[in-house]
Amino acid sequence: MLALASALPAKAVDAASVPVxxxxxxxxxxxxxxxxxxxxxxxxxxxxxxxxATASTGLVIRCAGSAGLASYALTLDDGLYGTGPGALRMKHASLNAFLPYSVSLNPASGNVAKNVDLDITVSGSVTPTDFQDAMIGVYADTLVITLNP
Known part of the structure; x- marks a missing residue:
């Protein structure tokens, strides 16, 4: 007697991806x-x-985390009208005129005990060579200070 072997049905294989x-x-x-x-x-x-011409203002930071001493670093962007790193400019309110200025942060980086407030001084300066021939009027800019981590 001849037995007919029937083909077993093919099992479908499927896979799933698991992003980790x-x-x-x-x-x-x-x-x-x-x-x-x-x-x-x-x-x-x-x-x-x-x-x-000089000006200053202040910010306060506080660090937490598992480290007893927290490391931090502050950075400035180029503002709305800067032409590159360290080349900040304020724009005249109604004219296409600019007034260069500089800004520093003190301290800009370091270590601080966790859960202790640290005062940061933001200081700015406009040199006489930049304002003596400037157009009369109001100048402004906006900077972003980034705190890492």
Whole structure:
């Protein structure tokens, strides 16, 4: 007797993809405290002055995390009208005129004990060579200060 072998049905093969990810957090977790928007106002600048126009304001940061000492670093962008790193400019309110200025952060980086407020001074300067021949009027810019981590 001849047995007919029937073909076994083919089993469908299927696969699933499982994305795997993880984020390793910094041992330091720093944030701005209080006002996150401050004004650096140079006020009225006398074009006859031989002294730089200066201004300062402050921010506060606090760091937390698992590290006893938290490391931080602050950076500035180029503002709305800057022409590159360190080449900041304020724009005249109604004319296509610009007023160069500089800004520094002190301290810009370092270590701080966790859960302790640290005052950051934001200082700016406009040199006489930049404002003595500037067009009369109001100038403004907006900077972004980034706090890492």
């Amino acid at each position: 990810s993880a984020t390793v957090l910094s041992k330091s977790n720093c944030k701005f405290r209080g006002a996150k928007s401050v004004v650096l106002a140079f006020g009225n600048i006398d074009p006859a002055s031989a002294t730089a």
